[in-house]
Structure formats: C-alpha cells, structure tokens
Amino acid sequence: MASPGSGFWPFGSEDGSGDSENPGTARAWCQVAQKFTGGIGNKLCALLYGDAEKPAESGGSQAPRAAARKAACACDQKPCSCPKADVNYAFLHATDLLPACDGERPTLAFLQDVMNILLQYVVKSFDRSTKVIDFHYPNELLQEYNWELADQPQNLEEILMHCQTTLKYAIKTGHPRYFNQLSTGLDMVGLAADWLTSTANTNMFTYEIAPVFVLLEYVTLKKMREIIGWPGGSGDGIFSPGGAISNMYAMMIARFKMFPEVKEKGMAAVPRLIAFTSEHSHFSLKKGAAALGIGTDSVILIKCDERGKMIPSDLERRVLEAKQKGFVPFLVSATAGTTVYGAFDPLLAVADICKKYKIWMHVDAAWGGGLLMSRKHKWKLSGVERANSVTWNPHKMMGVPLQCSALLVREEGLMQNCNQMHASYLFQQDKHYDLSYDTGDKALQCGRHVDVFKLWLMWRAKGTTGFEAHVDKCLELAEYLYNIIKNREGYEMVFDGKPQHTNVCFWYIPPSLRTLEDNEERMSRLSKVAPVIKARMMEYGTTMVSYQPLGDKVNFFRMVISNPAATHQDIDFLIEEIERLGQDL
C-alpha cells in the first residue's frame, strides 16, 4: 500500500519505472504530465499538484506548509524528475483546503487521493479473493486504534490514513459473497449518484433549494405509483429514512384519515384503534404503534400458514373480535415479502376484508416491492393496486444504495393535511414560483436528505427492464440454491416448496446430528450450529449469511440474494463453506 505522503493511487507503486525511490502518485502523475509535449502536461501538473512557474518556498516556519500548498511540482517543465514533487499532506490541514485562499490545488489533490482510496475499495469489493470482512472484536478495534476526538487538528496525511483504516475494517457490502442483509450489492451508477448527492449537499424541503431533486422525486414517485397500478399514477408519497419510518407514516395517515381530530386532540379524543399485521411481519409495525401512542398491545398479529403468509380467515375473525369489543380496526398492514421467509400475504383476500370493514389497507412491500419490476414475478403482489398505501424500499431488492425507501399513498393531499404545520420561515406563501413543489410540509421531518437521485439515475441507466433483469436473476439464483439443497444430505428446509422471493431458509445438520432422534437435545444442539458457522464465516471473512430462530424453530440460516454480483459459483461456494465450517460440529 502506498504511504499517504506519496499519494493514494489505488494500484500500488509503479513497477518497471526504474525508480528506486518508489515515487508516489502525485509525483508519478506529475512526471507523466511533464513529459507531454503539447502544453497540457504543465497545466495538468499545475492544476493538480502545484505551480510549475515558481519553485517551492523554503525557510521560515510557514515554509513547509506554503510549499505543500503551492504544491509539489516545482520542477522546470522538462526534463522533470520531480524528486520533491509529492503533495506532502503531512504539512497540510483542513484549513488549507477550499474555501481557503489558494485552496484549489491542495483540494483537488486531496479529493483525488480520497477518490483513489475509494476506487481501490470498489475494485476490491468485487474481487472474490478479498475478504468480505476483516473481522475484529470491538475491544480489539478500540485498542488497536485511537479513535478519540481531540482539541487539536490532525494533518491531511492522518485524515487519509483514517479513510484507509475505516475501509480496511468495513464490511464489503458489494462483495459477491455477502448475503447477510436484504440490502446488498454496490451499484456503480447508484454510487456515482450518491457521491453527487453528497456534493450537492442540500435538503428536500423546498423547490427553492433543491429544484431538480424535487422534480425528480415527483417524477419517480409518480412512476412507482403507476407500477403499483393506481390510475394515472395519481396519489402522493415521499422518500423517508427507511422502511420503518415509511410504515409509521402509513399508520399515521390511516389514523388521520379516520380521525382527523387526532392531530390536535391526540389519542385521548379517539376510540381504541387496532392495527392488524401478520405474525411474520416486520417489527416496525409495533415500533410505530408504540411511538404513535397506539401501543403495541393494539397491534394484533394474525396467524400465518406454514409458508409465512397471513391467513385471511384469521384476519377477519380478529377484526370482528376487535369490533365486538368496541375497538376500531383502522389499519391492516399486509406484507409483500416478509423479512425471514420472503412470504407474500394474499393481498386480494386482504383487500376484500379491508373493503368490507372499511379499514385502511397498507402493504409493506419494503422487501418485495422490487418484484413489481418483473413481468415474471409481479403476480405475487396481485392486489397491491387496491392498497391505500405501500412501503417500497428500492435500497433492498433493487440494489439502490442506502438509503432509499418510499411511502406511496393513493389519496392525494392526505399526507399534507396530516403533517403540515405551516412554518412561515420555510414555506412562505408569497414566493415567486409554483408553491405546489414545496413539498416539505407533508414530511414528519423538517430537513430531509436527498434519497431520490440515486434511484432516478439508476433507473435511467438500467431502464425498467434492467431492474427486471436484476430481480429475475436474483430469484433464479435463489431457486438454484433451493434446488441444490432441498434433497442434499445434511440440509433440512424450514418450509417446503420453491421460494417466492430470494429467501431460502434451511438448517445445516452436521454429521454428528444426522442420526439423532428428533428430540429436545437435538434441537438444542442444532440451535448452536448456525451461530458457530456464522462466527467462523466472519473470522475467515469468506462469506456472510444471516441466521435466526423463529417461533418454535431453532436457529436456521436465512439466505437472501439481492446482490447482482452473485453468481451460481458463489452459491456453490456458500454451500461448500457451510459444510467446511460446520462438519465438525
């Protein structure tokens, strides 16, 4: 690895240069640039690394810093050997960067070197010979480095080192063998878009300060509503900080629709409200109910069949039960793609019940929404068009960088009425442009991060058909895994049948357990298998997959595939790795 002082070119030092001094990037680029005959060399060199017209200053206490700022390339135009030509970050601090006077050159050099570190990481992320994670225990990491914050500044050499160190211990979420979460993969266009978003550094509340992003949010949400199937894509929506908050929005809006007085009067003014969701649904429904003053006891968990799908007859029974008690059913949250099993609740049957009892129908398609992009798989969400609101996280199955979660609402204006507070310092009514684009007041947040651009740019780059191909490929890989292990010795499926999403849930049974009777002792021993294999995976850093218990089922592996980098060979590798790491248990 190149030392910071010699630049951060991601590909190590240049072999074959015949230079025994191991010149770093800055110097190397400078040397390259200087040898160009057309005049560009000097310009590039000057722009990136220094002022070719003047020699570096020396002498005096400010000299090293001044020299570093003036930049490294103080050589004559040619021939140039630039032995002192590096940007010496050890003499530079944040205060030497823009907006500092003369800050342009060190800024460009610094940002370019940060970029080189990032490019190195990106390339490594996709390299199967690198580790998914270089795992260290928390106390090890805390002892190995000094992470503390101090009064005095560090120089830019140290800052660049921190960037390298941070990435060294980061998990490579784009690695082809990283299967640990619903959000995996690293999309290059999405990444570029997120860098741009950071650079634009603005907020979503008004058109005034985010003109393009506000329009792109409008266009993108409308497109998503069209895909859901709402006529003309009409309705409302917002990008929120994650699926849990999107689900909470749905609960808030459903409550407001039924009892608008709750906004001013609170829950004291309304009868006891009951929400329904399946026992396999996401825990955010309960979190939301706790936050909103509804209470977790008022979230009724509906039974699921053996595949994890909500049983409509149980839903209807529980709705009636609640009504008999004098409670008011106000929301059913059906799940399209449960977290563990990847199950799709029967949306049409749920919609019928919601219609019959006049209950707001929400669909939590945070995980399954991506399947709407696939002509082959979207039938699994049939009935979603009858929902009143839908959570759909493009940062999951569609591979958009974190985070990107949308809440879509069928009725227009409801979000605004539910949340608006008319802050006059932000949403002035006498602006000179069309105020309907100042959408911030419908949010629960005030400032809101720009999450739309990465989705929009990826959509442009892939087209709907590109997302479809991505979804179809991941589903195909899941089926490939299922077909291999369903009859393989040493595996038991948690539920029967082909996966509906990319979730494949299974136990690995080590040889020592295969002949045991199916009793408590076996269950107890089996429950320890997945945690040990997972711990070993992390220590070797070869792959990562999640596990958990569920109901009366002891710890099992939940494989999910949303990473477009994964191939059949990676699935094969995962199976071999589980067997390698688990055979002695």
Next chain:
Amino acid sequence: MASPGSGFWPFGSEDGSGDSENPGTARAWCQVAQKFTGGIGNKLCALLYGDAEKPAESGGSQAPRAAARKAACACDQKPCSCPKADVNYAFLHATDLLPACDGERPTLAFLQDVMNILLQYVVKSFDRSTKVIDFHYPNELLQEYNWELADQPQNLEEILMHCQTTLKYAIKTGHPRYFNQLSTGLDMVGLAADWLTSTANTNMFTYEIAPVFVLLEYVTLKKMREIIGWPGGSGDGIFSPGGAISNMYAMMIARFKMFPEVKEKGMAAVPRLIAFTSEHSHFSLKKGAAALGIGTDSVILIKCDERGKMIPSDLERRVLEAKQKGFVPFLVSATAGTTVYGAFDPLLAVADICKKYKIWMHVDAAWGGGLLMSRKHKWKLSGVERANSVTWNPHKMMGVPLQCSALLVREEGLMQNCNQMHASYLFQQDKHYDLSYDTGDKALQCGRHVDVFKLWLMWRAKGTTGFEAHVDKCLELAEYLYNIIKNREGYEMVFDGKPQHTNVCFWYIPPSLRTLEDNEERMSRLSKVAPVIKARMMEYGTTMVSYQPLGDKVNFFRMVISNPAATHQDIDFLIEEIERLGQDL
C-alpha cells in the same frame, strides 16, 4: 464544456496542445501516460482507459461495445496519437460496469469522469463569479428536459450528461454568498467522508455490518455528552435523520420515562400529557406531538421576550395552570438558538422550573449546539448540562454535510427500553461478539444511514479548536453585519441589540417607504419588499437570504451565517445587493 464522449476533465479542453480535434480527457491522459518512459504510462493507460496489449475489436454487432469496454487506448506504446482513444460512453451501459466481467476498466474511467464533474462543481461552488443558483421555474425545468423514467436503459454518455445537468440547476450550497438556510457551506473533509460513507454503503443497526461506524458513533456521542457537561460523558444518544426526529425522540423518551406503560397500552392508559415550548420554538415540537398521539393542542406555547427568549415566569404559570386542570406536564423543550431570531432560552431558569415540578427538560440546540464548541460563546447555553436530553445538529452551525443530527440523552438505557422490539433476525442473542455494540434496537428506524463518519472525520481534521474558530468567525461576521446596518439609512432591526447567534433580522426600507407614516398601508407595502428582493436575487443568482413574517411583524430578512466561505466582503456584497435590487420598490 467538454462533451461526454471526450471525457469530463473539469477544466475544459486543453489549450496549447496543438491538436485540432479537441481531444478529451481520456485521450489526453492516455497521451500523457503513453509518453512516460518508465513503463508506468502503459500501465496507467491500460488501467484507466484500455488494454494496451490488444487492438480494439471491430466488426460484429457487439464490436463497438466490446471496443469501448476493452477500452479506448489501442495504440502502440509510442509514439501515441490515440485518435480513437477515448472511452466512448455512447457504447457503454450500466451493465458494462462492475460487477460485469471486464468491468473494472470502464468502471474506473466512468467513476473518474463522474469525479471530474464533481470536482468542477466543487471548484465553481467557491467561485464568487459563478451564480449561487441558475434559477428556472418548475414548469420551465420540466419542459426543458425529459426527466421521465423509461423501460429501456440509457448509455453512460447520457448518464454523465444527467449528472452535469443536475448540477447545472442545483443550488451551490457551498457558495460564499449562500445564506438561505441554517445549513450552508461545503466542507472538503466532510464531503470526502460522505463519499466514503456512500462507498461503504452499510447500515447502522449492528456492529456486525458496521464495525467501525458503530464504534465511531459511540466515541462521538460520548464526546458530545462531555461537551454538554454530563459527568464523564455518560448517557446515551443516537444520530437521527434530522432535528425534527431528534426532538420527537426526546418527546417519546420523556413520555416513556414517566409512563412506561404507554409503550404497550398507548396514550389511552395515561393522563393528558402537556408539553411546553416557546412561541419561537421549532414547529417540529408540534409535528412530534401530532405524530405521537399527544396532539398539538397539548403543546403549550410559552411567551417570549422581545429578543425571542422564553419567559420563565410564563412557563411556570402555564405549568401550574395545566396541573390545576389535572393534566400532567411531562416535557419542557427549551430552545438554544431559535430558527428565526437565534435566541437562547434562559436554560438555568427553565432547569429550575423543571426540577421543581419534576418535568423532563429537553433542549433543542439543533441550531445553537455548535456554540458549545466555542469558549467565547458557550455561556449562552449555560444550564444545558441540567437537561435530560439535547438535540444538536452538527449539520447546521458546525458545517457538517447533510445530514447529521444527534439526540443526546442523560440517562442510559432509556432509549433502548423505550424502543426495543427484540427482532430476532437482527439482534441475535447468541452472536460471538459483545452485543452491547448492537445499538440498532434503540432506534425508531430499522435500517439507519451512517451519519457519524463525516462529523468524526471533520472533528479529527479540525480539532475542537477548528470548530471553535469556525463558530467564532461566523458570529463575528454576524456582528459585523449588525454593526453596519443598525444605524444605516433604509434599515430597521426587527429586535434591538447585538445578535446572540448569527441570525440578524431586519427590514430593508426602500426609499419610497422611508417617509411614510407607520400605518397599515406602510406595513402592507413593506411586507412585499423582501419577497420581491428575494425573487430578484434568485433570478440574478447573485446571493440568497431567507425572509419570513413572524407574529405581527411583516416579512423581514433573516440573515444567518454558518458558511465558512463567507467573508466581510460577502456581507458588504449582500447589503449592496439588497439595495440594488430593492431601491425601486
């Protein structure tokens, strides 16, 4: 501006190269690289732009794409004129980038060209000769470009163009003359850190998938609590998606502390709760109360003095009044740095009242928290150490990129108890590392964006003393502005006295209004002045500053300074610009 096909070097085409074909970056770099004698040239050229060993493929339908992927530089090693050496993005799509086989070269070229666009934007952001905004009305922008999403992919040339277009119409929030929001400026280290965060693309819920970031959050929150003044920095906290959500957290936790049963039973099980905050406080307190089922009617607005500070005697009066009605005062939210006036509520007096009546004391220091970094100004928050919780947004006064908001809580464990739902698929209890670092269950969110790294890296780069210098400088600039306009003809201050924060609130009185009597007609005409000047500022793109009415005060300008790029000359410019744009009104 360079066309996409010829690369995106940020500094235009190379003059003096003597090449009439106006070669783009890729070719230029390649040419430069090829002329280097040490072997590095070929390597750089190959890595970034092509395979120097093989000629570009030709013929067959896949040929242009293959050639583009194999990359442009098909020349012999030297001499190299590379007339076809560009990466022709018109033949490349997202599917040609990593993780595609052979995707490394086009990926590096593409990301580098994106970076060149971003660097160009960064440099322009600080250039006073560029516009703060190239303003277009929503319908103009919608008509001028096709932003719609389609089935088919676009090529990478188009994607790069979209990046340029998006930035062309973006507001330059780092521009030295952008004063529109509390969050302004573009910190180079913060930006680098945010790029890194995007590249790491992970979530904050567990140590397992964000080892370093989880530790950095721990270290940073502890440091912030130390600065607040809680003994040993003990307590709890979280980075949340913005100050509104941080305030909502505080309200939730305060409620839970007093009535833990609210989590399961909801608001129906508790008496009527009352929150108190000043009439100048942020609207998020009401948003939070509406969301949490408390209701906006239960947020009592306490009177402020003429400087916008909460009047403690009115607070006590209203607390007693609520108690007499049988209601339960559960939260006082004092503001340290109000949005419009920049006022600091008298925290010590508020703390005494909270102690006397056993009410949770929250301090909304979203805007004013940064002053804690300054030995000169932190006295304005005296008493903050007696708060039970504090909202502090480093993305405001400390110039950290958006978004970065912290909620700090004095009592440890409360957040966890308030919010945890024990999702077994995420927070497995049989992991092989110290589970106390799996902090996700204390959040209201499930997935949570990594907001800490940019603050941590900036803190390392600036030191506490660097933040102090930043704060002191902005406060000094505000005082400079105040001193100029307080006695200047054509200005009226909204309140008397030196600003406590960087908020300077004033009316500009055009010559035609200066001789009018102080009656309704004058007020009516004055109310139209700021909106027109603001609209003109945006159309000229020269500067931006916010305005609003407040109470019985008609539209006035609220100047705020958090941008480290601003200088005395920029303040002078603002005054001149207001006069230039407003003198005819």
